[in-house]
Amino acid sequence: MSPRRHFAQVHVVDDERLGQEARAQSTDHSAVRLWLRLLSCSTQVEQVIRARLRERFGITLPRFDYLAQLERHPDGLRLNTLTRNLMVTGGNVTLLTEQLVADGWVERATDPADRRSTIVSLTSWGRREFLRMAAEHEQWLVALFCGFDDVHRDALYEHLGRLRAHLAPRGPSTSSRQERAS
Amino acid sequence: MSPRRHFAQVHVVDDERLGQEARAQSTDHSAVRLWLRLLSCSTQVEQVIRARLRERFGITLPRFDYLAQLERHPDGLRLNTLTRNLMVTGGNVTLLTEQLVADGWVERATDPADRRSTIVSLTSWGRREFLRMAAEHEQWLVALFCGFDDVHRDALYEHLGRLRAHLAPRGPSTSSRQERAS
DNA sequence: CCCGGTTACTTGAAGTTTGAAGTAACGGGT
DNA sequence: ACCCGTTACTTCAAACTTCAAGTAACCGGG
Numbered sequence: 001m002s003p004r005r006h007f008a009q010v011h012v013v014d015d016e017r018l019g020q021e022a023r024a025q026s027t028d029h030s031a032v033r034l035w036l037r038l039l040s041c042s043t044q045v046e047q048v049i050r051a052r053l054r055e056r057f058g059i060t061l062p063r064f065d066y067l068a069q070l071e072r073h074p075d076g077l078r079l080n081t082l083t084r085n086l087m088v089t090g091g092n093v094t095l096l097t098e099q100l101v102a103d104g105w106v107e108r109a110t111d112p113a114d115r116r117s118t119i120v121s122l123t124s125w126g127r128r129e130f131l132r133m134a135a136e137h138e139q140w141l142v143a144l145f146c147g148f149d150d151v152h153r154d155a156l157y158e159h160l161g162r163l164r165a166h167l168a169p170r171g172p173s174t175s176s177r178q179e180r181a182s
Numbered sequence: 183m184s185p186r187r188h189f190a191q192v193h194v195v196d197d198e199r200l201g202q203e204a205r206a207q208s209t210d211h212s213a214v215r216l217w218l219r220l221l222s223c224s225t226q227v228e229q230v231i232r233a234r235l236r237e238r239f240g241i242t243l244p245r246f247d248y249l250a251q252l253e254r255h256p257d258g259l260r261l262n263t264l265t266r267n268l269m270v271t272g273g274n275v276t277l278l279t280e281q282l283v284a285d286g287w288v289e290r291a292t293d294p295a296d297r298r299s300t301i302v303s304l305t306s307w308g309r310r311e312f313l314r315m316a317a318e319h320e321q322w323l324v325a326l327f328c329g330f331d332d333v334h335r336d337a338l339y340e341h342l343g344r345l346r347a348h349l350a351p352r353g354p355s356t357s358s359r360q361e362r363a364s
Numbered sequence: 365c366c367c368g369g370t371t372a373c374t375t376g377a378a379g380t381t382t383g384a385a386g387t388a389a390c391g392g393g394t
Numbered sequence: 395a396c397c398c399g400t401t402a403c404t405t406c407a408a409a410c411t412t413c414a415a416g417t418a419a420c421c422g423g424g
Contacts, residue, residue: 029320029323029324030335030336030339031320031323031324031326031327032319032320032323033339034323034327034335034338034339034342035227035231035323035326037339037342037343037346038220038223038224038227038342039224039227039228040269040346041220041224041342041345041346041349042220042221042223042224042225043224043269044269044346044349044350045217045220045221045349046221047269049217050382054382054383060382060409060410062409062410062411078372079372079373080371080372080373083372083373087222087225087226087229088410088411088412089411089412089413090372090373090374091373091374091375091376091411091412091413091414092410092411092412093373094373094374094375095374095409095410095411096410099409114371114372114419114420115372115418115419115420116371116372116373116418116419116420117371117372117373117419118372118373137214138211138213138214141211141213141214141216141217142211142213144213144217144349145213145216145348147348148344148345148348149344152341152344152345153212153216154212155337155341156216156338156341156342156344156345157212157215157216157219159334159337159338159341160216160219160220160223160338161219162330162331162334162338163223163330163334163338164219164222164223164226166327166329166330167223167226167227167326168226232412236412236413242379242380244379244380244381260402261402261403262401262402262403265402265403270380270381270382271381271382271383272402272403272404273381273382273383273384273403273404273405273406274380274381274382275403276403276404276405277379277380277381277404278380281379296389296390296401296402297388297389297390297402298388298389298390298401298402298403299389299401299402299403300402300403
C-alpha cells in the first residue's frame with residue numbers, strides 16, 4: 001500500500017510508551033504522521049489537565065473550558081457563539097449550560113434583541129471561583145512546558161498558527177473575513 | 183459585543199470562526215496560549231476525520247484508531263498495550279473490543295503465557311476492509327495539509343516531536359527504553 | 365400581513381469515555 | 395507452598411458527545 005520507508009534515522013521504538021504516535025510507521029506518509037503526532041501531543045496534555053482539574057477542584061475539563069470562555073466575556077455569550085468557540089455540538093452546550101446553571105456557576109438571560117438567543121454569563125461566585133482555578137491551571141501548563149526550550153516553544157507556537165490558518169478557512173458558515181496576513 | 187481589541191499585531195478576529203483559540207488573550211501566558219492552539223488544531227483535524235469516517239464508512243474514530251493499531255501488528259496486541267497506545271482507559275478498550283468482535287472486525291485469544299492477558303487481532307475480513315478505509319483516510323489527510331507549505335509542515339512535525347519527547351518521560355510505568363537520538 | 369427559508373436552541377436516543385471498584389492471575393520473597 | 399503487592403482486565407455509574415428531529419423566533423419578499 002505505502003511503498004516507502006527510508007526517511008527516518010530514528011527508528012520507531014515499537015509500542016511501549018509511545019502512545020498514539022506508535023501508529024505511525026515508516027510506511028505511512030508524512031501527512032498521517034503529522035496528524036498522529038499532533039493528536040498525541042494534544043492528548044497527553046489533555047490527560048494531565050483533566051486529571052488535575054478533577055483532583056484539585058472536582059471539575060471536568062468540558063466545564064472548565066466552558067467557564068474559561070465565559071470569563072473572557074463579562075457581558076456574556078450567546079450559546080451559539082459558545083458552541084462555535086468550544087467546537088462542540090449545540091446539544092452538548094445545552095446540557096453543560098443546564099448543569100452549570102444548576103450548580104450556580106452560570107446564569108442565563110434572554111437576548112432582548114433576539115428572543116431565540118440565550119445569553120449566559122458567570123455569576124459573581126462563578127467568576128471568583130473560576131479565577132482561583134485558572135491561576136493554578138496556568139501554572140500546571142507552565143510546569144508542563146518548563147524545560148521545553150523557549151525558542152522551540154515559540155517556533156512551535158508559530159507553526160501551529162500557520163497550520164491553524166491553513167485549516168480554518170474551511171466551512172465559513174458565518175460572517176467574518178479571513179485576513180491571511182502572511 | 184466585545185469591547186476589546188488592540189493587543190496583537192495580528193489582531194484576533196473576534197469569536198467568529200476562531201474556535202478554541204478564541205480563549206487565548208493578551209493576558210494569558212505563552213504556555214496557555216500554546217496549549218490552546220495545539221488543542222484547536224488537533225480538534226479541527228479530528229472533526230473532519232470523524233465526520234468523513236462516519237459519512238463514508240459508517241465507522242467511528244475510536245474504532246478506526248483501534249483497528250489502525252491492530253493493522254500494524256499482524257500478531258495481535260494485548261489489551262493492555264492497546265490501552266496505552268490509544269491513550270484511553272481500560273474500560274473503554276474493553277467495550278470497543280466487545281463491539282469490534284461482535285461486528286467481526288477483531289478476534290480475541292488468551293495469551294498462553296499469561297492467562298490474565300487477552301490478545302486481539304484483526305480478522306482477515308477486518309484487515310481487508312480496514313486497508314480499504316485506510317487508503318482513503320490517508321488521502322483525506324493529504325488533502326487537508328495540501329497547500330500547507332512543506333517546509334512549514336516538516337518544521338511543525340519536528341517541533342511537535344520535541345514537545346512529545348519533552349512530555350513523554352512522565353510516568354514510565356512499563357519497560358522499554360527511550361532512545362532520544364537527536 | 366403572511367409565507368418560506370433560515371437561525372437558535374432543545375430534546376431524546378445512541379454511543380463514547382471516564383474513574384472507581386472489583387475479580388482474577390502473576391511473581392517474588394519467605 | 396503461601397502471602398502480598400502488582401498487573402490485566404471487567405463492570406458499572408456518571409458524565410460527555412453526537413446526530414437527528416423538533417420547536418420557536420427571526421427575516422425578507424410577495
